[in-house]
Amino acid sequence: MGVSAGVVTRLANVGELEFDICGARKVFRQEAVDAYLRRNNLVRAPEDQALRGGLKYDICALSFFSGAGGLDLGMERAGIPATLYCENNRECRMTLHQNRPDVALLGDITQIDADSVRRMACISPNSEIDVIFGGPPCQAFSTAGARRAFEDPRGNVFLKYLDLAAELNPRYLIIENVRGLLSTSFPTRPGGKPVRGGAMRYILNRLNEMDYGVSFNLYNAANFGSAQIRERVVIIAKRDGTKCDWLIPTHADSKEKVAENWRLPYWMTFRDVVHDIEDLPQTYTNFPQKRLRYFNMLKEGQCWNKLPLDVQEEAMGKAFRLGGGKTGFYRRIAWDRPSPTLVTSPTMPATDLCHPDALRPLSVEEYKRVQGFPDDWWIAGGVHDQYRQIGNAVPVSLGEAIGRAILDDMNGRSHDKRWRDFPYSRYSRTSDLTWDLA
Structure with a gap:
């Protein structure tokens, strides 16, 4: 699993990892471990390994x-x-x-x-x-x-x-x-x-x-x-x-x-790279419910400063009186421009990455397209793990x-x-x- 014994104990205690009792010990069957990995989009943690199969390239x-x-x-x-x-x-x-x-x-x-x-x-x-x-x-x-x-x-x-x-x-x-x-x-x-x-x-x-x-x-x-x-x-x-x-x-x-x-050629746009997957199922986290009201007031390419004046301070809270442009707050990205820099979570208040039209953040699938990963490039872990890995990538x-x-x-x-x-x-x-x- 690639985790410590303490993490295994915690997972067992909260019901995430099934076990049997043998005397005073917990016993974890291989099938229970495999089931946990499947549920969490994980595979067996790889050990360090040498190059396999005599793989050789012209450039080292x-x-x-x-x-x-x-x-x-x-x-x-x-x-x-x-x-x-x-x-x-x-x-x-x-x-x-x-x-x-x-x-x-x-x-x-x-x-x-x-x-x-x-x-x-x-x-x-x-x-x-x-x-x-x-x-x-x-x-x-x-x-x-x-x-x-x-x-x-x-x-x-x-x-x-x-x-x-x-x-x-x-x-x-x-x-x-x-x-x-x-x-x-x-x-x-x-x-x-x-x-x-x-x-x-x-x-x-x-x-x-x-x-x-x-x-x-x-x-x-x-x-x-x-x-x-x-x-x-x-x-x-x-x-x-x-x-x-x-x-x-x-x-x-x-x-x-x-x-x-x-x-x-012109810069590639968000629309260019995601247009053919927008009707497919998307994987994403959700914005807090109270923030959806403000996103609903904004059009593509807009952020908090396009909210009605009487709503801006209510939406921004203490951040309203901070310096700087704060353009990452309540940010809907534009269809026909490149995306802003992808971050490790699209739902952080100061670096929102909201879909141009839908009331949701950019999905994992859209993240992969923006970063240029092939659709079949498998990413391990839950949604937050996937966002982090893709957002950190070159x-x-x-x-x-x-x-x-x-x-x-x-x-x-x-x-x-x-x-x-x-x-x-x-x-x-x-x-x-x-x-x-x-």
Whole structure:
């Protein structure tokens, strides 16, 4: 089951897990455990395993912080499938193993070393590792959190990732993270005062010590075919000391003629990716009953500030008098624009993701479409677990764009320099060419 004895006891006590009594002990039959797993959309918790079946690819790639597999699927579609996943979360491990049962699987990154990675991925000591990719937990750098950077335990696994990469010495190292990484304060030297951007500077200094050439930018996933406004920093480090080109966009915003000017298709919209599943059964949680009254007053693309003036403070409560735009409150998404960034729960008051028409949040099925997961990509756990895994994932199309950039660089294909002027995000000074000027 992948849980502690204490959790098993609690499940038994509340009637979730059937048992028999044998003397003073509870006895759990295998069929009762299997029934519990089926009811909760779970499978047997996979143990760490080595690569199976002699699986071999032309490019040797390893995935860390694999989550539900969004970045992995994108890289795979580009032509860089992973031979090893490293993931510690129980439901994510079930998801990965169920969908790719032959790929090597490891758990807690803090408990592994380069030798164990090579052994489990069936990579001989003298064999080249081409690509390592992953998105270390972003909460330590998120603008929505305390931003404690590497003082946060989740930030520490970021440093473990860099240490492990230094041991494995791949040709390419990819780091995906939130926009807040660019501005999170952290001391740039031992005993020094935290400085704005210090966390990013620490990472860049570490990569420089490893003699890697580094390029990075802040990318909006909508520019790469995702039906979602989701901005993420992508760092590509090269062992030979040169820089990899930025990702090439495949789509652009229709506003201010961006798409026309760059001769690209318009951004994918929510309607584009879900229109053919809207009449099918949907899986979702419910908004609290008292909030439905306010959602019922709003049209697609609107939020709390479009409620009648005499209702706004009643609906918002204490949040009404807080600063900021607060556009996540009572937010109905628009049919014909990309979705806002998917979050780990679409029913949180400050980050509502309500369906354009229906009185419900976006469904699990819609979440998968927005993130680019195939419909048959099984996600473990209950509805909340599924939302969390999908919401935390890298959009598949962004992962594919990263993979294409790596392959282009491997094959000596240099990108048109005009893309340096493309509006990759709504922010300025977010790339390796401009960030130091911020």
